[in-house]
Amino acid sequence: MSYEPAAETPPRKKSNAGLIIGVAAAVVVALAAGAGIALAFTGGSSNPVTEVAAPADPTTATAEATEEAREPGEPRTLEAARAAAQRGWDRFTSGDYGGTWDTYGAGVQKRISRADYVKVFKACNEALGNSEMFAVQVEDPRWFNSAHTKVTVTVKLPLVTSTRTMVYEDGRWVQEPQPATLEVIATFKKSGQAEAVRKHCTE
Numbered sequence: 727m728s729y730e731p732a733a734e735t736p737p738r739k740k741s742n743a744g745l746i747i748g749v750a751a752a753v754v755v756a757l758a759a760g761a762g763i764a765l766a767f768t769g770g771s772s773n774p775v776t777e778v779a780a781p782a783d784p785t786t787a788t789a790e791a792t793e794e795a796r797e798p799g800e801p802r803t804l805e806a807a808r809a810a811a812q813r814g815w816d817r818f819t820s821g822d823y824g825g826t827w828d829t830y831g832a833g834v835q836k837r838i839s840r841a842d843y844v845k846v847f848k849a850c851n852e853a854l855g856n857s858e859m860f861a862v863q864v865e866d867p868r869w870f871n872s873a874h875t876k877v878t879v880t881v882k883l884p885l886v887t888s889t890r891t892m893v894y895e896d897g898r899w900v901q902e903p904q905p906a907t908l909e910v911i912a913t914f915k916k917s918g919q920a921e922a923v924r925k926h927c928t929e
Contacts, residue, residue: 799897804867807877807892810899812864815881819862823847831893831900838911846914850927860884867892876902 800806814829823844827835834843863882870876875894880887891902914922 800894800899802874802894804869804877807894807899808864808867808879811867811879811881811890811892811901812862814901815862815864819860821851829901830903831895833903834901834907834911837908838914842914843911846910846919846922849919849923850910853923853927864890 800810810829814826817823817825817829824840826847827838827840827843838846860883864879865882866880867877868879870878870891877892877899878889879892881890890904892899893902894900910922910926913925
């Protein structure tokens with residue numbers, strides 16, 4: 727709503743009015759944030775590569791119909807997981823950091839408050855010159871496990887294709903935090919916002 731090691735990343739379009747962190751090397755080490763910070767959000771690698779998702783479950787249609795009928799919250803279906811992932815990216819790339827935090831589960835929300843998440847990633851964006859984010863397309867959802875509680879999705883940016891994992895938690899699909907996201911949060915909690923920005927959000 728979505729949001730890994732420092733490395734050279736694709737060029738980003740700069741805009742003084744941009745609300746999102748561009749595809750920047752320092753931010754790739756960062757997440758949850760999510761292609762500069764966005765790559766941190768995806769868990770993208772330093773080189774353009776396509777990661778292979780788990781093979782599709784042959785009983786998908788029947789399983790989805792059954793789960794959708796009985797789930798009290800969001801349906802436990804591939805499309806619902808893909809839509810949740812797209813929603814997280816759309817929020818992040820529009821500068822809605824609070825909305826992005828909402829798309830995470832306990833793995834992020836128990837580590838950092840919504841207000842602090844907004845502060846650190848807004849400051850990170852500003853440190854990178856208010857870079858404008860590329861549009862992100864989420865597609866090709868596939869079951870990751872037989873329990874139908876995890877789904878991998880393909881995240882496509884102009885020069886990078888990666889995968890993310892969505893987890894069914896407390897009746898909804900949430901993003902599984904990437905190591906880079908947790909590194910940003912850990913630095914923020916240990917050393918404060920200034921150090922988190924200096925370490926993860928400078929070129």
